[in-house]
Amino acid sequence: MRRHGPAVLLALTGAAILRISLFGDLYLRYVRPGLRPYLIVSGAALVLLAVTVTALARRGDGRGGRGEAPGQERGGVPRRPAPHGPRAAWLLALPALALLLFPPPALGSYSAEREAERRAARGVGTFPALPAGDPLDLTLGAFASRAVYDSGRSLDGRTVRLTGFVTRDDDGTWYVTRLLVSCCAADATTARAEIRGADGPPADTWVTVTGTWHPRGEQGSDAAWPPVLDVTDVRRTQQPANPYEKR
Incomplete structure (x- = not known):
């Protein structure tokens, strides 16, 4: 043998x-x-x-x-x-x-909570115009980038829909979170949005949330991260076949 x-x-x-x-x-x-x-x-x-x-x-x-x-x-x-x-x-x-x-299994809340809050140092600037129609389906990465860095404030007045898994802080604050990869799970970074206006399900539950951007802090600053979403609807959903977003 x-x-x-x-x-x-x-x-x-x-x-x-x-x-x-x-x-x-x-x-x-x-x-x-x-x-x-x-x-x-x-x-x-x-x-x-x-x-x-x-x-x-x-x-x-x-x-x-x-x-x-x-x-x-x-x-x-x-x-x-x-x-x-x-x-x-x-x-x-x-x-x-x-x-x-x-x-x-795919990486989940455990990895997201321990991954440093690293954000692209792209600086504040204008972003391309968003498509017409509400609600607008956005990835977590796109929503977070526009909320924090878009000087044109393209998210103002728009209803957006985001899908991700639930993560929580010790104080009860909860987030819709997604892991972004360039190549594989080993290089994953985190994008997330703080959810206000509704109670969230347990950690690692996949949800689709609909709401409007709640601006806070000066754009491009630490105070603007993570972005906030005032939700009107929270629905549980199945984990997608590809649980990651492209970075």
Whole structure:
């Protein structure tokens, strides 16, 4: 079994990658949609490599067994045993098994609350005009950027609709939150809006809220963050297939 250990590890890892990328949308918990083809190719390559390693190992076993005594090459010359890695290397199979059998959930309120409130240092300026019609569906990232940095105050008088999961402060203040990624979950940052005018459901519940922007603080300052939404409607919703927004 130890002889085929590398092939088993390769096969497990490849199967886990294919499981989350080829047979569903689980990969969206960890990376952006555009990376799916690369995951599929990588998973298939690992499985193919595992098959190749297994075939070569069996071929070597077959050649070494033609009338030779164990531990000997042809002509009676002692054969050096094949090197084996440490048994602890099998621990590398645990992450692959976990991904294959029990894929971890997407990042939620725990990660959002511990991610520093980093905001793009883009400065205050004007933003492109918003489409006509209310309510206006916006991402959390777009809403937060306009609320904090738009000198043209394009959100004034507009009814907006935001979707995200609930996070809470110790004092009971609650927020609609979304994690923004550039590449994958490892580089996620947080966008959120403080919700006023309605009680919120428990943390990590996905909701769609409708309301109007409540200006506060000087734009571009710390006092303007996080932006505030006076809500008229709060509805629970299902977590979307892609729980992240593009940063």
